Amino acid sequence: MMNFCQCRKWPNLPQNKNKIYQRLYHATYRSLSTLLSPLCSQVLFNDNNIQSQYISPKGLSGRVIPIGTFPSTILALEYLYGILCPIRNLPPRENAIQSFDLARIAYDEKYLITHIEFIAHLGTNTRMTFFTSIAFDKNYKVCGYDGQIRNPGLTLDPRTNEQREAKINTICNVTQRFCTGTLQQYLTFNDCQQFLRTQIPYGSYDRADQGNVICRFVHTYFVPLLPTIHCPHVGPTGGGACTDKTIDFYYNQPNFLACAHKQ
Incomplete structure (x- = not known):
């Protein structure tokens, strides 16, 4: 797991790049934290306008292969939080995320984009690895994502x-x-x-769309x-x-x- 101490300084980079990458790390980790209960359900239902703290006012779109493609904000939110998050007043999810490890993170040189590998620990004592790129607006709020899951069929079928x-x-x-x-x-x-x-x-979950x-x-x-x-x-x-x-x-x-x- 990569922790903050391992990634908050880049001694060979200009100071402004250091600050940008530091903010990107915080924004990425903060965004991943919204996948955990009960925050995920609060974001999905926008309790007390909580989406404005994490999601860009420009909107949100994304895809997770092989689950699906989500061109609108409502779908991008629903799929991001609806599959692996316990939703109130609905039956429990069999594979809700309990915790995650941010294993790797890389930063785009020109845009506010991070490329990450994170491991989700699910409620069934199962691990699932995601490779995801996350795009942020000028205020470091998420506006897009593009990800893939490693071996979903072998994990979940x-x-x-x-x-x-x-x-x-x-x-x-x-x-x-x-x-x-x-x-x-x-x-x-x-x-x-x-x-x-x-x-x-x-x-199979390998062809889940x-x-x-x-x-x-x-x-x-x-x-x-x-x-x-x-x-x-x-x-x-x-x-x-x-x-x-x-x-x-x-x-x-x-x-x-x-x-x-x-x-």
């Missing part, structure tokens, strides 16, 4: 038929409870089960928060989120770090 079936049942329970009326996706719970068992691949069961399971975390957006994602069509994508899709995305302030 269900190992038994019982575990796989439990995820299917979770999707169907959530869908039938929250996706009603014009948002209805399946006629019955059994129709939902049958579709997920026979019509699409089960998939594709047209499979795992993608739909990930989106069950968000359905209770924003049913109008996420009900189609857990339904038969995948709603554009849980659909198969080509490799070109990932190269044709905007630069999520373009919002970074120039040093």
